[in-house]
Amino acid sequence: MRILIAEDDSILADGLLHALRASGYAVDHVGDGAAADAALAAQSFDLLILDLGLPKMPGLEVLKRLRARQVRVSVLILTAQDGLEDRVKGLDLGADDYLTKPFELVELEARVRALVRRASNGGQPLVQCGDLVYDPQARAASAGGERLDLTARELRLLEIFATRVGRLVNKTQIVDHLCEWGEEVSENAVEVYVHRLRKKLEPARVRITTVRGLGYCLEPVPPDA
Numbered sequence: 295m296r297i298l299i300a301e302d303d304s305i306l307a308d309g310l311l312h313a314l315r316a317s318g319y320a321v322d323h324v325g326d327g328a329a330a331d332a333a334l335a336a337q338s339f340d341l342l343i344l345d346l347g348l349p350k351m352p353g354l355e356v357l358k359r360l361r362a363r364q365v366r367v368s369v370l371i372l373t374a375q376d377g378l379e380d381r382v383k384g385l386d387l388g389a390d391d392y393l394t395k396p397f398e399l400v401e402l403e404a405r406v407r408a409l410v411r412r413a414s415n416g417g418q419p420l421v422q423c424g425d426l427v428y429d430p431q432a433r434a435a436s437a438g439g440e441r442l443d444l445t446a447r448e449l450r451l452l453e454i455f456a457t458r459v460g461r462l463v464n465k466t467q468i469v470d471h472l473c474e475w476g477e478e479v480s481e482n483a484v485e486v487y488v489h490r491l492r493k494k495l496e497p498a499r500v501r502i503t504t505v506r507g508l509g510y511c512l513e514p515v516p517p518d519a
Contacts, residue, residue, distance in 0.1 A: 295410065295433075295453065296471070298339045299323045300330035300356065301372065302348055306395075310343065313399055314406070318433050318446040320472065327351025334360050339367050341409060343402075344389070346373040346380065354387060361388040368409040372402070407431070421456040424514035426498035428456040437498035447472060448491050455502065455512035464509035 297314055301307040302325045314321045322339075324330045327348035334342065334356070342360070346353035357369060371384045374395045381392050390412065391405050411431060421428040428435045435442045435452055444452065454463055454471045465484050472479065472487070488510060492502045499515045 295319050295341070295450075296337075296339045297321045297341045297343065297406075298330065298333055299343045300325075300327065300348060300353065301343070301345045302326060303345075309399070310402070313403065315446065317403065318449045319406075320450060325349075327353060327356045330356045331359055334365065334367070335363065341406065342367055342369045343372050343406075344369055346371060346384065354384060357384065357387045357389060368412070370402075370405060370409060372397075421459065423456070423459050423512060424499035426495060426500045428452060430456070435498075437495075440497075442494055442498070444491070444494060447487060448494065451487055451491050452495075455510070459512050462505060462509045462511050467509075 295318075297319050299307055299310055299314075299321060301310070301323065304325065307323050307325070311321050311323055322333070324333055325348075328350040330342075330344070330348065330353075331351055333339075344353045344357060348356065353371070353373065357371075360367070360369070369389045369391075371381075371389045371392045372395065373380070373392075384392055390409055393402060393405060421430065425437050426435060427437075430453070433449055433453070435444060435449070435456075450472050451468065454468060465481055468484050468487075469479050472484075488502055488504075495502070500512060501515055503511045503513060505511060
């Protein structure tokens with residue numbers, strides 16, 4: 295789950311980055327509308343948290359250009375402009391939700407979760423592989439009814455495998471899913487993350503198979519193995 299925050303208030307942006315990353319999301323930040331427009335044109339995101347009062351390019355123009363490119367990404371407008379006309383204009387241009395400043399962080403996090411559910415038509419089904427159960431809504435994994443203790447990065451890694459059970463996932467896909475901008479992650483680091491997740495998934499009777507030169511594949515352990 296990748297989120298882009300377009301917000302020129304650095305203190306607010308830092309708070310959102312910290313909170314959302316702690317919840318296991320991969321989050322990037324831009325401080326002006328031109329940078330937001332460029333980022334959205336160059337990379338895929340699952341959610342955009344968009345301030346309307348951005349320098350260089352207004353938030354509504356960013357939204358207008360985004361929808362003109364027919365990009366499917368949920369948009370949460372976050373702004374101090376709380377007039378009815380502003381809300382209607384933003385929603386008509388293709389925003390999915392609207393939250394005015396000041397706001398409570400718990401409400402923003404709840405709206406983020408709701409937008410994720412809405413994007414998947416009301417709810418993503420549980421992913422089951424072997425004894426592993428991954429709940430994409432709760433962003434939690436369990437084995438035999440016992441919740442697995444995974445770090446935020448391990449959860450992101452499991453997320454990409456769980457949405458591609460039985461299919462190859464290469465290292466480039468893993469890096470794109472795991473990392474925010476400016477993070478340097480080597481192939482050796484990817485191997486370390488996969489190794490750690492592999493160990494934690496052992497009770498779930500699944501395995502992450504390495505296909506040398508191609509990538510990794512999550513699959514159930516055969517009953518007779």
